[in-house]
Amino acid sequence: MSVNTSRQPTGDSDLSFGPEQAAPSADGTPGAAAGATKVTDGSGRSAHRFWSARRIPAALAALLSAAAVGFLLYDVVAVRAGRNAMRWRRRLAEELATRPLDDVWMIVGAAVAMALGLWLFLLAVTPGLRRLLPMRQPTGIPGTEDVRAGLDRRAAALILRDRAMQVPGVQSARVDVGRRKVKARARAHFRDLEEVRGDLDAELGEAVTSLGLARQPTLAVRVRRPKKG
Numbered sequence: 311m312s313v314n315t316s317r318q319p320t321g322d323s324d325l326s327f328g329p330e331q332a333a334p335s336a337d338g339t340p341g342a343a344a345g346a347t348k349v350t351d352g353s354g355r356s357a358h359r360f361w362s363a364r365r366i367p368a369a370l371a372a373l374l375s376a377a378a379v380g381f382l383l384y385d386v387v388a389v390r391a392g393r394n395a396m397r398w399r400r401r402l403a404e405e406l407a408t409r410p411l412d413d414v415w416m417i418v419g420a421a422v423a424m425a426l427g428l429w430l431f432l433l434a435v436t437p438g439l440r441r442l443l444p445m446r447q448p449t450g451i452p453g454t455e456d457v458r459a460g461l462d463r464r465a466a467a468l469i470l471r472d473r474a475m476q477v478p479g480v481q482s483a484r485v486d487v488g489r490r491k492v493k494a495r496a497r498a499h500f501r502d503l504e505e506v507r508g509d510l511d512a513e514l515g516e517a518v519t520s521l522g523l524a525r526q527p528t529l530a531v532r533v534r535r536p537k538k539g
Contacts, residue, residue, distance in 0.1 A: 360460055362438030371430060443489065444524045463487045466521055470494065473517040479506045481536060492518055492527045497536045507533045 385396050409416055442460035467487040474483035474494055479501035486493040494514055498506040510531050518529055 359437040359444055360439045360442050360458075364433050364438065367430070367433050440489065443487075443521075445522045446524050461521060461523065463489075466523075469521065470514055470517050473513050474510060477506060477509045477513050480510070488527065489525070490527055492529050494529070494531045496531070496533050498533050499536060503533050503535070507531060 382399075385399055389395050439460075441463050443463060443466060445459040445461055447455075448457055464487075467485045470485045470487065470492065471483050474480055474485065474496055477496075479498045481497045481499040483494065483496040485495075492514070494510065496506070496510060510533060511529070514529055514531060518527065
């Protein structure tokens with residue numbers, strides 16, 4: 311998720327700050343944004359990602375399966391009752407009995423079935439909800455052991471963007487918040503780029519820590535001058 315905003319141009323140059331450098335906090339000490347860590351609560355449990363309910367894929371799979379099984383069951387019951395099998399079932403049985411395994415339509419059908427099965431398997435074993443960042447679980451408060459909170463990535467980007475715009479000299483800023491990394495790009499229309507970058511490191515490092523995320527993302531800051539003309 312990313313957010314950007316702006317305030318007017320001057321020269322052209324570039325400074326970058328990557329994850330290999332530690333972002334200092336407001337008091338000048340290396341900030342927590344220097345490495346991606348998983349924070350645990352007082353009981354030692356780690357905060358895991360939220361799992362999506364997958365309601366739409368589950369409903370579609372259930373409806374399609376129920377329709378196919380119901381249709382087939384109806385035809386089987388009709389045959390048992392002395393009626394002729396439906397033409398589509400006779401044709402399908404004939405095709406399956408006569409077509410060789412290396413036939414192009416057999417291969418295409420198998421590939422489609424495998425792709426659908428793999429898609430359903432991935433939906434079953436992956437959490438989803440990538441836009442939600444799990445937050446630290448409260449500690450030392452009775453009755454909050456099962457409390458879980460999440461922060462939307464776009465909301466986090468808005469918070470960090472607003473903090474970046476408070477740094478003197480920043481004309482515009484863009485912040486991308488991922489699950490493991492926060493990328494901030496800013497344009498400085500006055501002040502020395504090194505000074506602006508240092509202030510941004512401190513401001514955003516403190517802001518990232520104050521978000522209370524369970525997994526502390528690394529921080530990468532880039533500052534440059536807006537292009538002339």
